Amino acid sequence: MTTANAATNTPLCLVQISDCHLGAKPGSTLLGMDTDHSLDAVLAQLRRQHPDIDVLVVSGDLSCDGDAASYQRLLPKLNKIARRIVWLPGNHDDLATMHSCVDSALLPNHIQLGDWQLLFLNSAVSGKVGGHLNDAQLALASEQLADRPSLIFVHHHLRPLGAEWLDEQCIDNAEALFDILDQQADVAAIVSGHVHQESDQRYRGQRLLTTPSTCIQFAPGSRNFALDTLNPGYRWFSLGANGNWQTGVERVSGVEFTVDRTANGYA
Ligand SMILES: [Fe+2]
Numbered sequence: 223m224t225t226a227n228a229a230t231n232t233p234l235c236l237v238q239i240s241d242c243h244l245g246a247k248p249g250s251t252l253l254g255m256d257t258d259h260s261l262d263a264v265l266a267q268l269r270r271q272h273p274d275i276d277v278l279v280v281s282g283d284l285s286c287d288g289d290a291a292s293y294q295r296l297l298p299k300l301n302k303i304a305r306r307i308v309w310l311p312g313n314h315d316d317l318a319t320m321h322s323c324v325d326s327a328l329l330p331n332h333i334q335l336g337d338w339q340l341l342f343l344n345s346a347v348s349g350k351v352g353g354h355l356n357d358a359q360l361a362l363a364s365e366q367l368a369d370r371p372s373l374i375f376v377h378h379h380l381r382p383l384g385a386e387w388l389d390e391q392c393i394d395n396a397e398a399l400f401d402i403l404d405q406q407a408d409v410a411a412i413v414s415g416h417v418h419q420e421s422d423q424r425y426r427g428q429r430l431l432t433t434p435s436t437c438i439q440f441a442p443g444s445r446n447f448a449l450d451t452l453n454p455g456y457r458w459f460s461l462g463a464n465g466n467w468q469t470g471v472e473r474v475s476g477v478e479f480t481v482d483r484t485a486n487g488y489a
Pocket of ligand 1: 282315377
């Protein structure tokens with residue numbers, strides 16, 4: 223495990239990638255985009271720009287359909303990219319299959335990272351697109367968070383983003399989590415995927431971040447399903463001692479991606 227950063231005063235590097243939608247076979251596509259090609263491009267840029275990553279979080283929808291082959295194919299793509307890798311399930315994933323494919327160390331609900339703690343909540347509900355936090359996940363939030371700088375990762379977004387079709391898929395009991403976090407002064411941000419777009423908002427004293435997908439991008443503020451023209455990307459965090467931190471989003475540059483812009487939805 224990564225050692226505390228207090229000793230060296232060097233910020234820790236955490237990177238989040240999300241919504242890879244990998245298929246069972248190479249070359250599988252999502253709305254015309256080859257999700258292997260787009261993920262490979264994101265990871266190539268990530269390895270160039272962040273060669274020393276402490277933790278890489280893959281925040282859900284790793285697979286397009288929960289097939290074991292997609293998880294088995296993802297593993298070598300991430301080889302040696304970070305000192306620690308964490309997988310979090312999304313609505314397209316199958317958690318039992320994930321557990322069958324990787325060491326349980328990749329599926330923690332809570333880890334310490336230097337001065338920081340990271341909490342991973344499962345918002346996926348079998349057979350549903352939208353998110354929910356069951357009692358066990360809410361208990362994790364109330365019992366695991368200690369009095370130290372924290373980041374919470376959860377696949378689904380907590381608050382509407384102004385895109386009606388996606389806003390219906392928010393975590394439907396997010397207020398229960400905010401009630402718990404009212405008692406926690408040191409939560410830096412709650413970080414999600416699922417929405418395939420970057421956002422940064424505040425609600426009830428918490429900072430809420432979302433992150434681009436490694437494949438197709440959804441258009442912000444659209445009432446109905448719509449794709450954006452932006453390239454895939456990732457989010458980085460620089461986590462310093464005493465709770466100082468920074469974050470930003472990087473997108474792939476110099477690569478053109480094929481996508482079906484006439485698509486009016488996806489399963
Ligand atoms: Fe999702």
